[in-house]
Amino acid sequence: YRYFKEKGVDVIYFGGGTPTVYKNDQLERILQSVNRNIIFAEGYEFTLETTLHNLNPEKIELMNKYGVNRLSVGIQSFSDEGRKFYNRTYTKAEVKERLLDLKSKFNGEVCIDIIYNHPTQTVEDAREDARVIKELDLGSSSFYSLMVHEGSTLSHDIKDEKVKLQDDLKRERELHDAFVKELTTDSDYYVLELTKIAKAGRDNYKYIKTRTFGGDTFPIGVGAGGNVDNISVFRMKKEMGMFVEKSEYQQRLDRFNGLFQFPTVEKDVVNEILNFTEQKVFEEVMSELKADGFVTENETHYNLTSDGLFWGNNISREVLTTVVEKTLEITKK
Missing domain, CATH: 1.10.10.920 (Arc Repressor Mutant, subunit A)
Structure with missing residues (x-):
């Protein structure tokens, strides 16, 4: 507590889960507590993970009020078929409309996550995801290849529907390269980090940069990890966290x-x-x-x-x- 009162924190990451599932008053109490107990360093980054379907204008205003200046939105895919596979709410057209509305109301940077390599995805689908990111002028996009863990709901769904994931490295590489090339060619987007493409002068993704060079990255929420001084922190579940002095x-x-x-x-x-x-x-x-x-x-x-x-x-x-x-x-x- 004293450490945070005497030193400004460079990075706060509220995620791992999806904090916007909280009701308005619950989210406000958490954000009030952060502001009451932590001093934000100059040029700080305060990221909050979210999905589109549990956002509302009141929550956006709360985030503006209490210093959240970066949103990481779990989109996964813009294609209607991809969104159905990932069990995402809203169609491609609705997602684009909601992201534009979010950008108009939120004071900070809007960034998204894309997951590629679902069973029926085509190279053109990957390119289209990149084109939409440019069209919407988003701050950055993470891009991860789909990983299906044995025993997960998704693995059962795939098995039940007799859809076989093509464990084909060539195909995965084609999708990866198509997305990267489309997003970085003839635009001012660039590869910021192994799995993130950002728009120049916009998203700095201080969370990964600060962790890399030993700065404080304060994690909030189940599944969140970070560093405080020389202590590595990872919150595995509500009742359990791991703290390692390095x-x-x-x-x-x-x-x-x-x-x-x-x-x-x-x-x-x-x-x-x-x-x-x-x-x-x-x-x-x-x-x-x-x-x-x-x-x-x-x-x-x-x-x-x-x-x-x-x-x-x-x-x-x-x-x-x-x-x-x-x-x-x-x-x-």
Whole structure:
């Protein structure tokens, strides 16, 4: 409590679940409590997750009143067939109308989530999702490939309807690339992070940037995670949260790993984080990735290629694991 009273918080993330399911008065009490107990840093980001169907004008006004300045809206798909598959409310036309209305009433940035690779999605569907994002002038869009967990309701629905998810990497790659290319070609949208495309000068997605470089990201709600000073926080369910105090070594590795959530990695920043031995191992790993066509290199940066972007999370994990394991082997000799 004292920590938040003496230091402004850069990022607040209210999500994991969908906070707008609360009634108006419930949501107001929570937002009042946040404002009463936390000082917002200059240039802060306060994100709240939502869906369109449980928003109303009163809730939007409450968010404006209490400093929420970024919304993450779970759209999943604009196509009517895709929305039916994901069990989303409203048609494509209604979604567009509601997003425009939301933009006109909300004082902050409106961002969305897209999930691609549902069973019947076409490349043209992926392109159309990107075109709608540009048409609506949204701040950014996350884009994730559909993951179906065994035993989930969705997995049973797919099985019952005899619809087989095509576990076809080529198809997934085509959908991924079509969405990215359509959204970033001949526009001012760019790849901000492995799974996020933003409009230049608009959404900064400070949540991921601040976590990467060790700043405070205060999480609220079930499923939300963040960092407060050197404490990592994750709220697994209402009755259970995980709090981990990280050593200086762990914090350093977190910062290093976080660099690879972005399409461009600055060499100077890597050298500030890694020691001499780690740097040498890192350079060997990057040489292999460059030879395999996943990265390009110039004097100051490493840049992910289109292959590197698609495999970005795997590359991030591989780089961290290799640097840690090989460095330990060297130091033991």
